Amino acid sequence: ALYKIDKKSKFRIIDLAERRAGNPYLPQSIKDLERKAVSEADLVIIDNHAAIDDYRELNANIYYIPQGVNSDTFYEVDGKDRKYVGYIGNLHFAIDYPYLINLIKANPSEEFLIIGGILEDEANTVLELSNVKHVQQIPKSELNDYLAQMKLGLIPYVKNERTIGVYPTKLFEYLSAGVPVLATDLPEVSQYEDDNFLKISNDIENLSDLTFTRKGIHEAVESNTWDARWTEYLNKIEICLK
Secondary structure, three states: OHHHHHHOOOOOEEEEOOOOOOOOOOOHHHHHHHHHHHHHOOEEEEOOHHHHHHHHHHOOOEEEOOOOEOOOOOOOOOOOOOOEEEEEOOEOOOEOHHHHHHHHHHOOOOEEEEEOOEOOOOHHHHHOOOOEEEEOOOOHHHHHHHHOOEEEEEEOEOOOOOOOOOOOOHHHHHHHOOOOEEEOOOHHHHOOOEOOOEEEOOOOOOHHHOOOOOOOHHHHHHOOEHHHHHHHHHHHHHHHHO
């Protein structure tokens, strides 16, 4: 239905926020329809490099503009006790559960805080660990209060054909709240690696050995707000209209 509505437009923009071509659970008819829509669009915006590679030959006006962060919702709060190693987001298919379990077990003196819904049975194995505190899904407006209690944020994603096009919005939500990040080598996260606030590692780290100066963290956030993204959108639209 959306395709039929879009087809009537004089100037068609498609914004793809995930990589459907690598999803084995989507029917081929949906993937074919997306390819057709991309090929016919005047402007295509995609938030991950893998999907751009999938469709590069279909359209000359494909641009990479990833997700942004709302700095009014996520911001640093001073004076709070930061004691948790945290993860915000649902426990879903993209989580590397063996990695996360081993990381928690290797750091028994750390307190882990996980905030989100349980979408995979394997998640229960994580939540049963003695040094894990779990909070169910909460409104996004309340997340910043929990982030203020975190000294480190986690993005423990597995890298495979289905996840290489995942762009975790939680990266800049953590950073906006002043929380440095430890992440596995997911492509859309690795591009921002910076020893001052983002470490990329698939190893089971001793978390007490990690140190972050947080130098440059605010500049990184400012470059990735929704305001900055909107400016990029407008620039690309202007280019295509000329």
